[in-house]
Structure formats: structure tokens, C-alpha cells
Amino acid sequence: xxxxxxxxxQLGSGRIRVVDLTAPLRDSTPILQLPxxxxxxxxxxxxxISRYDDRGPAWYWNNIHTGxxxxxxxxxxxxxxxxxxxxxxxxxxxxxxxxxxxVLDFAGKAQADPDFLLRVSxxxxxxxxxxxxxxxxxxxxxxxxxxGSQDAFLNADENGPHTPGIAADCVAWLLAERTIVGxxxxxxxxxxxxxxxxxxxxxxxxxxxxxxxxxxxxxxxLAELPPTGAVVIATGLPIVxxxxxxxxxxxxxxP
Numbered sequence: 001x002x003x004x005x006x007x008x009x010q011l012g013s014g015r016i017r018v019v020d021l022t023a024p025l026r027d028s029t030p031i032l033q034l035p036x037x038x039x040x041x042x043x044x045x046x047x048x049i050s051r052y053d054d055r056g057p058a059w060y061w062n063n064i065h066t067g068x069x070x071x072x073x074x075x076x077x078x079x080x081x082x083x084x085x086x087x088x089x090x091x092x093x094x095x096x097x098x099x100x101x102x103v104l105d106f107a108g109k110a111q112a113d114p115d116f117l118l119r120v121s122x123x124x125x126x127x128x129x130x131x132x133x134x135x136x137x138x139x140x141x142x143x144x145x146x147x148g149s150q151d152a153f154l155n156a157d158e159n160g161p162h163t164p165g166i167a168a169d170c171v172a173w174l175l176a177e178r179t180i181v182g183x184x185x186x187x188x189x190x191x192x193x194x195x196x197x198x199x200x201x202x203x204x205x206x207x208x209x210x211x212x213x214x215x216x217x218x219x220x221x222l223a224e225l226p227p228t229g230a231v232v233i234a235t236g237l238p239i240v241x242x243x244x245x246x247x248x249x250x251x252x253x254x255p
Contacts, residue, residue, distance in 0.1 A: 018251070041069060043070070045064070070246055072249055076245075078243050089239050100136070111142055120169060134178060175211045180213065189205070216247065
């Protein structure tokens with residue numbers, strides 16, 4: 001039996017389960033808010049063209065208004081200045097977006113401290129139990145539980161947003177010492193909320209783009225994936241020259 005036919009049969013029989021890791025995209029989907037004078041993306045919006053009426057009696061369709069980095073989305077290397085000569089989203093080889101996943105669950109620490117930063121020692125402790133990380137590095141913080149509210153999701157005060165992330169030396173270590181496709185998180189961006197004050201600022205964005213790797217953000221349902229053994233498929237729109245795209249991200253797991 002061919003590999004693909006066997007895969008299709010396993011999928012159809014339920015021996016492979018598909019977990020949707022994507023947040024629903026609607027006008028209330030939380031979006032990043034940058035302070036002045038920086039520009040901001042627009043909220044997602046549907047603009048009705050027709051709905052079984054005089055504008056189109058037998059069909060329903062919409063225009064969509066959105067930013068590339070709204071909701072669950074893929075960051076291409078060209079998104080950041082360190083990757084300005086790298087791939088746009090349309091140039092990414094599709095096979096690179098399908099890979100095994102390492103799922104590191106630190107939701108307890110993030111719940112206790114919204115500014116929690118993942119350290120090299122945390123990853124090494126996880127590896128002592130589960131093996132070396134590789135493929136998609138998925139960082140679970142439980143932040144998807146906040147996705148119904150812009151305020152709770154961004155968790156900002158007068159000092160700025162407070163959301164968990166990865167320490168600068170940790171992301172540098174991951175890219176230098178491990179073989180990863182990219183990093184996936186449940187928060188609005190791959191960096192912590194306070195990453196503007198890191199050294200360097202926004203270390204995940206800078207390091208990922210500069211290494212030609214990818215970011216996945218605003219993931220959901222990571223709790224349904226095992227620490228190892230899942231395969232993740234990330235699909236974005238092939239926007240020519242695009243810095244990123246809203247994505248449908250799927251996890252394949254064996255029950």
C-alpha cells in the first residue's frame with residue numbers, strides 16, 4: 001500500500017485525529033495595538049456583497065477587510081527587518097510548513113506570572129523527560145482561554161501589555177542548538193508583551209526572521225496535542241510580497 005493511501009485510510013478510520021489549532025476569525029478577534037506614532041492593523045471585517053437578494057439572488061458572498069497579522073497567522077521572514085531579504089509568505093516552500101511538533105506546556109507558570117519568560121533551563125528540563133525538541137516548537141501558556149476579550153488577551157496596563165514569552169537567550173539557543181521550523185504561541189505575537197524592553201527588543205521576531213524561520217501566533221487547543229508525536233500543518237494565503245497571512249493550522253494526532 002502506498003504511503004499516501006495508507007495515510008488517507010488512517011485519517012478516514014479515525015486512527016489519526018485532526019485538531020484545529022486555529023482561532024475563529026471575526027470582528028471581535030483580538031488584534032495587536034501599538035502605541036503612537038506606529039501604525040496599526042485593522043480589525044477583521046466582513047462586507048456583504050449579496051445574500052440571496054437583488055444583489056445576487058442565488059448566492060451569498062463577502063469582501064473581507066483584514067491585516068496580514070490578524071487572528072491565527074503565519075509570520076514570514078520578511079515581516080521583520082532582520083529578514084528583509086528573506087521569503088515573503090508566497091515564497092515559503094510549502095513542505096517547510098508541515099513538520100512534527102514539540103509541545104511545551106507552561107500554562108501553570110504563565111497563569112501565576114503573566115510576564116513569565118521561558119528559559120533554556122525550562123526547555124532542558126522538558127527535554128530530559130520527552131527528548132530533544134524539533135520541528136514546530138509550540139509553547140503552551142493557556143493564553144487561548146483569554147481570546148474572547150481584547151482587554152484580557154492583551155492584558156495591558158499603564159506600563160504596556162503583560163503576556164508570556166520566550167527569553168532572548170532561549171530563542172537564540174533554540175535556533176543555534178536545535179533544529180526547529182519555527183515557534184508557535186497562543187498570544188498575539190511570538191514575543192512577550194514586554195519584549196520592547198528586552199535586549200535585543202522583540203527577540204523572537206528578530207531571531208526567527210533573521211534565521212529564515214517562521215512564527216505562528218494566536219494558536220488554540222494546544223492542550224489537545226501530546227508533548228511529542230503530533231504533526232502540524234500550517235497553511236497561509238500565498239500573498240505575493242506579503243509579510244504574513246491569516247492561517248489555518250491543523251494538528252494531526254494518534255488517539
